[in-house]
Amino acid sequence: MSEMYTKHATKYAEAVKNNIYNAMLERPSTLALLDCVKGKNVIDIGCGPGAYAEWFLQQSVKSLVCTDLSEEMVALVNNRFGDQMRAYTQDISLGLPLESDESADVIVCPLVLHYVEDLVPVFEAVFRVLKRGGYMVFSTHHPFADFECSPSGNYFSREQIEEEWNTVGVPVKVHFYRRSLTEICSAVTSAGLVISHISEGNVEESAKAISESTYNHLKNNPNFIFLRCEKAHS
Ligand SMILES: C[S@@+](CC[C@H](N)C(=O)[O-])C[C@H]1O[C@@H](n2cnc3c(N)ncnc32)[C@H](O)[C@@H]1O
Secondary structure, X not given: XXXXXXXXXXXXXXXXXXXXXXXXXXXXHHHOOOOOOOOOEEEEEOOOOOHHHHHHHHOOOOEEEEEEOOHHHHHHHHHHHOOOOXXXXXXXXXXXXXXXXXOEEEEXXXXXXXXXXXXXXXXXXXXXXXXXXXXXXXXXXXXXXXXOOOOOOOOOOOEEEEEEEOOOOOOEEEEEEEOOHHHHHHHHHHOOOEEEEEEOOOOOHXXXXXXXXXXXXXXXXXXXXXXXXXXXXX
């Protein structure tokens, strides 16, 4: 796992609070795919430092479970909200073994799946844990955006990419998987979930005040993709 989410977890938490990519593009675009969550049992997979946890608790969910591969991220969420939710370390590529069948109304997984090589076990676990009539919303890197850094030039092959990101003020190495839209959608539907919405996100106009060039770039180029997937009633 990248040091971005371990050694630099606290700085990461600070960096994504009010930045363009997370606060003005990713979070509003993910939240736009959710119905009212008041009174719902929610699971936040790859919860990071808890930006979503904070929002879910403000919405008066019935229960909230936060999981993340990073012990540092889980500690951050526990420090902030430990008395209001349950958080624990879990590698989502191994599923959600601590969660009961058909126990969650809503599962979110924002900006996590590009770190997972095989998506099939993730969606199988989500299908098992969702109640009938429940749904999952996730965001991930947009396949077209990531294709720009494909070493092979073959859009349809899954490839691990290494980059250095400056999110926390110093360059930090990050590895992630780029893959086709077909691969993402097949993993969802082969698990039994039905895709009900696909969005390519919408950057908020307030981003202009921080960086007009980044705002213009995100208005013209897809960066993330957002899917809502349903577990049918029967
Ligand atoms: C870009 S951050 C997103 C955090 C949070 N979802 C948000 O949007 O604010 C990615 C998170 O995914 C977590 N992560 C990476 N690989 C994971 C895995 N295999 N299982 C669970 N979490 C993982 C990282 O530790 C990190 O907290």
